[in-house]
Amino acid sequence: MAGLLILIPFAGAILCFVFPENIKRYTGLVCAALTFAASAVLFGDIYRNGPVRLDLGGWTSPLGIGLCVDGLSVLFILLTGIVGLLISIYSVSFFSQKSNQSMAGHFWPIWLFLWGSLNSLFFVSDIFNAYVVMELVSISAAALAALSGTSISLTAALRYFLMAMAASMAFLLGVGFIYAQTGLLDMYMIGSAADKGFLMAMALGLMTVGLIIKTALFPFHFWLPPAHGEAPAPVSAILSALVIKGSFYLLVRIWFTVFQGSAVCSQAASLIGILGLIAVIWGSYQAIVQNRLKQIVAYSSIGQIGYLFLLFPLVMTAHDPTWKVQAWTACVFQAFSHGLAKAALFLAAGSLIQASGTDNLRSMRNIADRLPMTTFTLALAGVSLMGLPPSGGFVAKWMLLQSILASGQWWLAAAPILGGLLTAAYIFRILSQTFVSDDQKFCFGNVSFIMEKSALLLALFSILIGFRANEVIFLLSERVCFSITGGLMP
């Protein structure tokens, strides 16, 4: 099943590349549906039977490409599956509009290629292959960002690409250090073989910096708003909801699987936590002062991503395993609810642009009558981002705050508290516009039913996952290949 998850999107990408325009999108949609189905089956399988390791082509570890699927990977796979499928459905309709038709030819192959690379990234079990698939992700993501071909988006995409390249180099250097020191590349073997020398610390530092740049943690966030804000709506959704989660996932793997949360890094973990805290506040503040919906949503990503990085100080310093599990759950929930809600917001913004030709906040007046579904989507996704109950974002913030208070690092509590307030400020800045009826009428076009519905579904999911914390906790505490509470596995 894990093989299929890589095979289907890659094969689909090739098919979409060679097929003529008119059947391209249906090929893409079928592949998306199949990939989603495979993700769901794999999720069920891992949930019931535990982690799986397999070697591609029968070649074992040092030579072949090893894949490992555990509870953490399968959660991200599922997120990618759900978001990917709904974005694909949206895109079928979005790219058949006249103004976007020219992009469709490039969108489908690159998007499927990106999806396949992301899936591989979540499966990968050695650090060199991790570098390779991360490159694939970055290249296809940068290509998507340049899709609309306007000069602004080309500049943004190029900047994104250069940053990603620099980050990859740092990561590769780290891989080299580790290989030189231990002669190993397998994630699960390095941990036991490594001595905690200077070189290993350097390696960890380099890899961390590389991945932090790709995840757009403050102060390396500057490439994100133009790249995400200028792309077409489905692309923004893909980049914001999925691609940055990929590099974050790898960072978590490196820290907790390869280096197994060794105590050497506790100051570094605190530093990352503080950067995360600053990101939450700075990103949310920047979102408040923007005037265009897509820019608000893009800056909000920087803030929301910041929450994820609180995982490191929380897991490193907590003593009680319960609170570590809590921190992990909070992090995964945040990743999930942000992915779903952010995709919903970007897609809704796309519908709005479709209808009124602009995403200026003023264009949102009167939309409650014209686009009730889109308004509803904005509201639901906003609730999840603000972390109000009963959404997934609420569960995330709740567990985050609990684990912060329990670990005694009270200064980190500013993140969920202040971050929540600032988020409320920009979300209500958007929503309050929808309650105004304005004389100044924008010419409203029609938005296809499918586009509105798929965005609404994403927003609904971001609320509904709030009720399913138990499964996530189970997957994280019983179905992972490494000890999430730190230290070596027995």
Place this chain on the structure above:
Amino acid sequence: MNLNFWLPILMLSSSFFTGLIIFFLKEESSRFRTTLNLFGAVFKVVAVHYMAYRLLVLDHVHQVSFTMGLGFDFVLRVDFLSLMFLALSSNLWLVTTLYAVGYLEGSPNRSRFFGFFSLCVTACTGIALAGNLITFFIFYEFLTLVTYPLVVHRETKVALDAGRTYLWYTILGGTLLFLGVVWLQVIAGPLDFIDTGALENLGPDHHFFLGVIFFILIMGLGVKAALVPLHGWLPVAMAAPAPVSALLHAVAVVKAGAFGIVRVVFDVFGRDFAGLLGLLGPLAVAASITIIYGSLRALSQTDLKKRLAYSTVSQISYITLGAAVIASFSTVGAIVHLVHQGIMKITLFFCAGNFAETLGLHNIRDLKGVARRMPVTAAMFTLAAFGMIGIPPMAGFISKWYLGIGALDGGSAWVLAILVASSLLNAAYFLPVIHCMWLERPAGEFKTIRPSRFEAPWTLLVPPMFTAGAALSAGLFADWNWSPLGLARQIAFGMGVYP
């Protein structure tokens, strides 16, 4: 899976799904919308009364609970206190719906209004049913979200500014409450309201932090309960349509805050334990300041709705004050005032809305002689205002009587002075209005904005008559076992506090 499980769920869904369906109705289909609304409201009233019968007579425990992981429990549980709040909110929802149908006839965006209106009642029901602080918090935040569209309903600049103020206050309050609830949970685990006393067993090292948490929780709840200086949103939110103000002041937002304070004092900390930690003295002082300040500000208002708003600030703090005095009689007073204040205040707002809607009168000076034109409305207003002042046999007298006895019983005689002062002030700002309505000559002909067969459309007349009647009978039949007072006495004196 039986009625003990399904009744609370039904109670929530009767208004929740009504609200959801209404959102998707066309603006013109007002008859279907009204039918659906009234059906949901009547259904809820019937369900609440049936549940009351099962709880009080048959002694069934209604509970719904499931865990969401790591001590994150969602619990709905019906005790006497929830029952009182439920009965209040469901009955008042019914009359307010009727009133709103008449009030908003022909105005735009009614589907949006009634949709959020139903969701608002769902939130109140959830607050009443919540069996622990987490569940309470969930519905408390939900209430903030769904009342915002009601406050800005008119879409004017004033309304939008009011909405922004309202949001800032309530979201800040919500965040504080969030912090408090999570912190308490980290220290003590998920505290169901039935586990009162669990905090006492934590030992003295925690006492300082428990005090801090209590302070944070009260701050968080105090925003909605309009404790001075957190009351700023309330007079501003008067920009909302009259039925919204009525509901906000009587059952929804303000009452949710007061109800939360009652829950925290009685069911989370326990009154005696909170007193032991020395937390109730400051709370009583804050409540007293609010009572006097609210009344003083009410004196100087010339707009009728504004005056009523400041009166709410003052009256709602009787509940907090009663909760903060360590005496069972005060507890009775606090709990019974939850209901009494609701029915009296909603009557006043209905009447104010009638004056504004049928004659266009907002200012108190314009009300001169209005009783000749609208005798029924004026009479209802007078009844409710007498209740607020505390004249027997109205419901308000009962509350004040118990609060007063409790103050003497609990050894805080100064509270009695506050009560007397406040009653005098109440009289000082209500009696001139009544005098103006009944005894002064009209300045000229009243301009009728909405002509109708009676003095006002019947949908606007029946609700205040009903609630004023309720306020009168709650006072007259206070001694009955199942009157609000009867239930409150059972809660305070421990006869089946938790069945």
